Amino acid sequence: MSALNRREFTALAGAFAATSVSPAAPAVAARHGRVVIIGGGAGGATVAHHVKRAAPELSVTLVEVQKRYTTCFFSNLYIGGFRSFRSITHDYAGLAKLGVEIVHDWAMGVDTARRTVALRSGTTLDYDKLVLSPGIDLKYETIEGYDPEVAERMPHAWKAGVQTRILRRQITDMPDGGVVVLAPPPNPYRCPPGPYERVSMIAHYLKYHKPRSKLILLDPKPKFSKQALFMEGWEQHYGGIIEVRLSNEVQNQRVVRVDGNRMELETADGETLKAAVANVIPAQRAGQIAHLAGCADGDWCPIRPSNFSSTLVEDVYVLGDAAIASKMPKSGFSANSQAKVVANDIVAALAGKKRFPPRYRNTCWSLIATNNAVKVGASYKAGEKLVEVTSKFISKVGEEASLRARTFEEALGWYDSITADMFAKG
Numbered sequence: 001m002s003a004l005n006r007r008e009f010t011a012l013a014g015a016f017a018a019t020s021v022s023p024a025a026p027a028v029a030a031r032h033g034r035v036v037i038i039g040g041g042a043g044g045a046t047v048a049h050h051v052k053r054a055a056p057e058l059s060v061t062l063v064e065v066q067k068r069y070t071t072c073f074f075s076n077l078y079i080g081g082f083r084s085f086r087s088i089t090h091d092y093a094g095l096a097k098l099g100v101e102i103v104h105d106w107a108m109g110v111d112t113a114r115r116t117v118a119l120r121s122g123t124t125l126d127y128d129k130l131v132l133s134p135g136i137d138l139k140y141e142t143i144e145g146y147d148p149e150v151a152e153r154m155p156h157a158w159k160a161g162v163q164t165r166i167l168r169r170q171i172t173d174m175p176d177g178g179v180v181v182l183a184p185p186p187n188p189y190r191c192p193p194g195p196y197e198r199v200s201m202i203a204h205y206l207k208y209h210k211p212r213s214k215l216i217l218l219d220p221k222p223k224f225s226k227q228a229l230f231m232e233g234w235e236q237h238y239g240g241i242i243e244v245r246l247s248n249e250v251q252n253q254r255v256v257r258v259d260g261n262r263m264e265l266e267t268a269d270g271e272t273l274k275a276a277v278a279n280v281i282p283a284q285r286a287g288q289i290a291h292l293a294g295c296a297d298g299d300w301c302p303i304r305p306s307n308f309s310s311t312l313v314e315d316v317y318v319l320g321d322a323a324i325a326s327k328m329p330k331s332g333f334s335a336n337s338q339a340k341v342v343a344n345d346i347v348a349a350l351a352g353k354k355r356f357p358p359r360y361r362n363t364c365w366s367l368i369a370t371n372n373a374v375k376v377g378a379s380y381k382a383g384e385k386l387v388e389v390t391s392k393f394i395s396k397v398g399e400e401a402s403l404r405a406r407t408f409e410e411a412l413g414w415y416d417s418i419t420a421d422m423f424a425k426g
């Protein structure tokens with residue numbers, strides 16, 4: 001008991017009271033244990049699951065605008081024809097069954113002094129601990145002529161759902177011989193290897209269905225994640241289909257302007273390209289609610305590496321893509337790993353449970369061709385100021401086909417386990 005501070009003790013007492021038969025008891029627990037989570041994706045859904053499972057006496061409310069969540073992870077496989085849309089779309093029934101209150105609404109604002117969240121429907125939610133995992137917003141304004149309406153013709157497909165379907169349909173509908181232009185964002189952005197897995201998946205589709213077509217990669221960066229592995233795979237499987245254009249001292253391939261009616265893209269060098277399909281992925285920032293809550297410093301949200309609590313606002317955690325997690329990439333795996341630390345910190349603070357030392361992990365698998373996947377990953381610890389790498393690994397160029405096939409099997413297993421963990425399935 002001496003290890004608990006006064007607030008934790010009060011919360012613990014409330015939690016114990018809640019298990020007694022007094023009808024007034026749940027109100028005591030509710031007063032001391034209200035957790036509100038905004039964003040039911042890789043970070044937020046996992047927090048909801050683990051808080052509720054570890055401390056059922058706490059009230060856990062998950063605010064998520066969408067009724068069904070389509071994962072960005074494996075959305076490239078859908079675009080390439082390797083997965084169905086249904087297989088990457090999930091609902092919140094498992095979390096609801098566990099006792100998480102699911103509110104399908106849009107969080108409009110946070111009053112951090114009163115500790116309330118305002119929803120579009122007019123409802124106000126009180127919290128003791130608030131978790132923000134809103135993912136990303138796209139900085140449309142960084143590309144002249146690009147906006148949400150033009151994105152229906154030149155999809156980014158960097159938030160999965162309708163956008164992903166549009167891109168897939170455009171690729172299957174385009175004429176054989178048409179050019180696909182794929183313009184990745186500048187750093188930092190959601191899923192560093194994501195654009196290059198997408199290049200692989202689209203090239204795979206073109207190879208078998210539109211053999212006279214090609215794909216031009218217009219990258220604003222001089223290098224990219226798992227580059228040697230992707231380049232090897234593209235040469236082996238998609239020779240003549242993919243044209244890679246990186247930016248360097250000599251050329252600047254950043255897309256600065258688009259014309260959605262003419263399907264044209266202009267680079268910083270002044271070249272204009274005409275596309276049958278233009279996959280334009282702009283620069284990104286933390287989801288709007290993180291900014292409205294006062295948690296952002298610039299585009300992203302600073303956090304304490306020990307528990308992903310905001311350094312700017314008390315009793316608020318920011319995790320997933322919205323957070324500045326130093327060397328930890330913005331990935332679903334990272335968000336899920338951070339979520340378990342956040343959940344543990346919350347149940348320690350509000351329900352008096354044991355607080356474990358934080359440990360973080362990430363692995364990003366990418367499918368290059370049929371049964372040919374590569375991976376990169378690392379383990380991390382909480383340093384004083386930064387999340388620090390403790391060990392790391394990456395697939396090697398020239399690996400045996402059997403190893404690549406096993407790596408793909410691992411990816412399939414990971415997908416099933418992360419989605420079961422996020423949505424409390426099974």
Ligand SMILES: Cc1cc2nc3c(=O)[nH]c(=O)nc-3n(C[C@H](O)[C@H](O)[C@H](O)COP(=O)(O)OP(=O)(O)OC[C@H]3O[C@@H](n4cnc5c(N)ncnc54)[C@H](O)[C@@H]3O)c2cc1C
Pocket residue numbers: 038039040041042043044063064065066069071072073074075076105106107108133134135136157158159190191194195198287288289319320321322330331332333334335363364365
């Ligand atoms: C093409 C692609 C491929 C990827 N592949 C992989 C991969 O293989 N492996 C991997 O680990 N990661 C992958 N990722 C990255 C991964 O999808 C993200 O890093 C992850 O989803 C981040 O989780 P999050 O909780 O921060 O945000 P999200 O998962 O985006 O969740 C945010 C949720 O918050 C909701 N929301 C936002 N604001 C509000 C509001 N104000 N009110 C209510 N609801 C709100 C949104 O509707 C959304 O559902 C990929 C990404 C892309 C684009």
